[in-house]
Amino acid sequence: MKKKREVKDMKTAIASYLKANGLDELYQERQVLSKWEDLVGKPIALRTDYVTIREKVLYVELSSAVMRDELSKHKTRLMKLINDEAGFEMVKSVFLK
Template identity: 35%
Template sequence: MARRNEHISLAEALKSFVENSKLEKGLDKHNVEDAWVNLMGPGVNNYTSNVQLKGSVLYVTLSSSVLREELSYGKEKIINMINEELGKDIVDKIVLR
């Protein structure tokens, strides 16, 4: 009877568990919200009332029409920053409401 000693790191084990149990989408939703808060800072977050990921589209509800217009010019940059923060391409499009 042959025994194999396999040692994997805790990070690898958790990653495998998340992928096999299909929890990745739920974690991505939460991680995108956290990335928005971290990247945009308190100035933008004071006017942000809701951040929601549906599929690959990020919906952001803002209470300031001026801020919404200003952010609309930098959508591609915001998408790149969020995806870079998360280490994978999750967001393809941003809808500012």
């Protein structure tokens, strides 16, 4: 007798696949970083050359020294924005370059 297959919606199936392959955290990071302009605003986003998250550290490379200095004063707020968007503690520290 054939075993019945469990029917899942596409979102659940993809989430299960990502988790099984250890890609769920990377996927969540990419989802949050794709909203970078919405999170930090257009002026900062325009001056951002590179942004990534590695080992719970947010790395941001900016083309403007003035913007980098301003952002360095608001690292805690930036971490909170990212973590609130993710729904968990995705970032523990920020490195600006």
